[in-house]
Amino acid sequence: MTNPGPSELPEMRASDAERERIAERLRDAVAEGRLDMEEFEERLDAAYKARTQGELEPLVRDLPAPASSHAAAPAEQAGWASRIGKQPTSKGAFSFWGGFYRRGTWTVPRSFTAVTFQGGGDLDLREANFEDREIVIRCVTIMGGMRIVVPPELTVDVTGFGLMGGFDDRATGDGTPGSPRVRITGFALMGGVGVERKRRKADKAGKRELEG
Known part of the structure; x- marks a missing residue:
């Protein structure tokens, strides 16, 4: 043989x-x-x-x-360190037949609760600061919708569920070294919560300049 x-x-x-x-x-x-x-x-x-x-x-x-990460990691960690440990802007948001949004350089607290009833909500974390390295965002939407935008570099865990609705968990994944961990959980009834990864506007502009 x-x-x-x-x-x-x-x-x-x-x-x-x-x-x-x-x-x-x-x-x-x-x-x-x-x-x-x-x-x-x-x-x-x-x-x-x-x-x-x-x-x-x-x-x-x-x-x-892939380039060697030994030199890049400290710079990334330093960038995240400057955005962690800030005073929170607010503890939650609520909408009833209306809408709310949090964008720009707002500070996400350790625990943030967002509720919509026949309304909508928009949370953008791309330029946000964070009170701590471990963040929990609780989302409750009833006959409404909520959208959460996170940067590609952020560590995210999505664990919510929907009943006659949807709770999108495709943004779950690890971020870059030093990133805070944001856990998005909650409940959607006859509505939906969507979590998506998008680059910051400044990053997009920089990319266009390099390509121009």
């Missing part, structure tokens, strides 16, 4: 660590504007479902090789 040649051997199985390395490169790519959110979500889903190394490699084939 002869041993199988290289072409006959099964392809090497991917490990959890290898899947996570690919996922991290994809997160870097969306933060840098190399991937839009739809491409990022498709590739990230494929990365976590991949069974072999051959399925992982094409997901980052058109992306630059």
Whole structure:
């Protein structure tokens, strides 16, 4: 009996660590504007479902090789450190047949409760500061809707649920080193809560200048 040649051997199985390395490169790519959110979500889903190394490699084939993170990490951590430990702007928001929004450089408290009844709400965390490294945002919407926008660099856990409605958890994922952890939870009845990752306007403008 002869041993199988290289072409006959099964392809090497991917490990959890290898899947996570690919996922991290994809997160870097969306933060840098190399991937839009739809491409990022498709590739990230494929990365976590991949069974072999051959399925992982094409997901980052058109992306630059990762640079050494040893010099970048302290700068990222310093950036987050300047946005954590601030005095909270408010503890919650409520709308009834109307709407509310929090945008710009507002400060998110350790615990923030947002409630809408036949109305809408908009929370934008892209330029926000944070009272602590662990943040909980509780969302309750009844026959209404709520939208939460987070930057690609932020660590986010979405754990809410909906009844005759929806609670979008696609933004769940790790951020860059030093990022606060924001847990978004709650309940949607005949309504919806959508959480999406988007770059800051300043980042988009900078990208356009570089491309111009």
